[in-house]
Amino acid sequence: MPELPEVETIRLGLQSHSAKRRVEVATADESRLFRHNTSGGRAVLDLAEGRTIGGWSRRGKFMWVSFEGADPVLVVHLGMSGQVLCNPSDKASARKHEHLRLELDNQMVLQFNDPRTFGHLTVSEMVKANGRLVPAVLAHIGPDPLENGWEESFSWKQLGASNRKVKTALLDQTIISGIGNIYADESLYRAGIRGDRTLRALTEEQWVNLVGHAAKVMEEALSQGGTSFDALYVDTQGNPGYFARSLNVYGREGQPCLRCGSTIARTSLGGRSHFHCPNCQN
DNA sequence: ATGGGCTCCTGATGGC
DNA sequence: TGCCATCAGGAGCCCA
Secondary structure (H helix, E strand, O other), X not given: OOOHHHHHHHHHHHHHHHOOOEEEEXXXXXXXXXXXXXXXXXXXXXXXXXOEEEEEEEEOOEEEEEEOOOXXXXXXXXXXXXXXXXXXXXXXXXXXXXXXXXXXXXXXXXEEEOOOOOOEEEEEOEXXXXXXXXXXXXXXXXXXXXXXXXXXXXXXXXXXXXXXXXXXXXXXXXXXXXXXXXXXXXXXXXXXXXXXXXXXXXXXXXXXXXXXHHHHHHHHHHHOOOEOOOOOOOOOOOOOOEHHHHOOOOOOOOOEOOOOOOEOEEEEEOOEEEEEOOOOOO
């Protein structure tokens, strides 16, 4: 459920509340969130317990936390319903879907909650991919629009000859990472392009403009703390984001387009909802 | 090469 | 009030 702005909001909270703190007690359950580790949650406990947190990094929708004196990192993906809360120990009672708990030496507790367990918690070595040091399990993930120099690293030449639909390409994390269903629809609206157009039907200029809108809308969302529709997405302190009020199309089926007054439509594309203005986008 | 369908899960919501 | 269908900020399969 969280896309780049939401994950970055969480990362910032984790960095400020847990960096340079020592993990005194770590506990994990048998959740399939740990499925990518050969020894399940045990691998995470062995890595974290007794170690000091170095810092939190991010690429797209993935975060990872390093520990001082350890080579591997812990990669965190939140899937559709993952949360990481950071609260003082007296306000961190166990939750129904708490799968990992890190108790820090500053009396703060990190709680990893995920009802649907579509995310994962994976111990991974760091490798060099496309000139950047990233966890090996993320080597196939492309750079995100908020990274420096990201635009040079994907090839329009390769994309442009494709019959793929524009929205499918935006959502493909191996090309550009961090964009999910909300911000894909919002950037397509801003660019005036329907998501079911093929890449072949676009000019390079249109594609670059579209991706520029994706970067812009995600930056704006980040400045508002991300998009919350309900209690599923909250930051590390449990607060919602306020960007939902700035959405132009996502979730607005049947309501008037804020630009032209036409009725916002919702179609299905790639098995997901595609909200768009039939008049402004073509 | 591309896309549709399906899967992993729980929970919120709306119609009857 | 309950019961059932539908849908959800993700992503990786398999198969046509």
